[in-house]
Amino acid sequence: MEEIKNVEIKQPTSIEENSNGVEELDQAAISKMSYVEQDSYFYNISEGELNLEDGINCPICRNKGFISYVENNHEKVKNCTCMKRRKLYRRFLDTGISKDQFKRYTLENYKADNEIQKYCLEKAINYSNDVAKDKKSYWLYIGGESGTGKTHLCTGIITRLLNSDYEVKYFVWNTEIPSLINQRKSFYQEEQDNYRKRIKEIKECQVLYIDDFLQLDIETKESLSVAYEIINSRYTDDSKITIISSEVTAEKLYELSKALCGRIFEKTNKGNYVITYNDPKDNYRMKKGE
Numbered sequence: 408m409e410e411i412k413n414v415e416i417k418q419p420t421s422i423e424e425n426s427n428g429v430e431e432l433d434q435a436a437i438s439k440m441s442y443v444e445q446d447s448y449f450y451n452i453s454e455g456e457l458n459l460e461d462g463i464n465c466p467i468c469r470n471k472g473f474i475s476y477v478e479n480n481h482e483k484v485k486n487c488t489c490m491k492r493r494k495l496y497r498r499f500l501d502t503g504i505s506k507d508q509f510k511r512y513t514l515e516n517y518k519a520d521n522e523i524q525k526y527c528l529e530k531a532i533n534y535s536n537d538v539a540k541d542k543k544s545y546w547l548y549i550g551g552e553s554g555t556g557k558t559h560l561c562t563g564i565i566t567r568l569l570n571s572d573y574e575v576k577y578f579v580w581n582t583e584i585p586s587l588i589n590q591r592k593s594f595y596q597e598e599q600d601n602y603r604k605r606i607k608e609i610k611e612c613q614v615l616y617i618d619d620f621l622q623l624d625i626e627t628k629e630s631l632s633v634a635y636e637i638i639n640s641r642y643t644d645d646s647k648i649t650i651i652s653s654e655v656t657a658e659k660l661y662e663l664s665k666a667l668c669g670r671i672f673e674k675t676n677k678g679n680y681v682i683t684y685n686d687p688k689d690n691y692r693m694k695k696g697e
């Protein structure tokens with residue numbers, strides 16, 4: 408598991424600046440400045456409020472995001488270095504995954520106590536390296552019973568993808584699907600438009616993380632049809648990445664829908680990134696793509 412150490416994981420809220428920021432001057436020093444320099448100085452010592460939103464405290468720009476400077480007797484502004492981290496924080500927030508979940512579940516703190524867990528962690532690390540570092544558009548499918556650490560591994564992978572500039576959307580299948588189906592079959596044009604708008608976002612986001620895909624006891628023809636619409640659209644676009652966590656094992660998925668199964672397996676580097684366990688304690692099997 409040496410690879411872990413080589414990957415830098417940046418937690419969005421725990422970064423402190425080393426710099427002391429703008430030095431405050433006394434009245435005598437300020438009076439020696441030109442008016443333009445004074446404007447610039449007073450701007451730089453004024454306090455912004457970006458930290459209230461993202462918790463990132465930056466003494467350089469004092470949480471305004473901009474730094475003023477004087478060039479050829481004109482005041483100019485540039486982005487502060489903290490803006491990069493603020494944008495990253497925003498990306499984490501925009502996924503819809505809670506801050507707490509990101510903190511709790513990293514690949515670094517995943518405890519691999521048995522052979523299956525070691526195997527899964529290794530797959531997760533290889534996968535995040537392939538996608539985050541080598542920019543391959545592989546998909547990932549983790550299937551198996553709850554309590555096997557699927558959410559933990561997926562969240563850890565998502566963290567790495569976000570740190571590598573990917574934009575991620577989080578889609579919880581069983582909470583979102585019922586309303587999507589209702590909108591889809593509604594007689595009202597407005598509802599159908601809402602369906603199309605939502606489904607477009609899901610189809611077009613760069614990385615889609617689907618949690619609890621095709622929960623078995625509520626599965627219907629309609630939800631399978633929505634699943635096919637989403638998966639097929641993303642399948643035909645080589646730039647899209649889909650990460651799927653599900654209680655449905657690969658074998659079961661094959662029984663449910665060969666069309667879905669075939670597309671997912673092809674995208675998971677021909678089944679290389681399908682992780683599926685039947686008994687979380689001592690039994691796991693890999694289903695190779697066919």
Ligand SMILES: [Zn+2]
Pocket residue numbers: 465466467468469470471472473487488489490
């Ligand atoms: Zn700053």
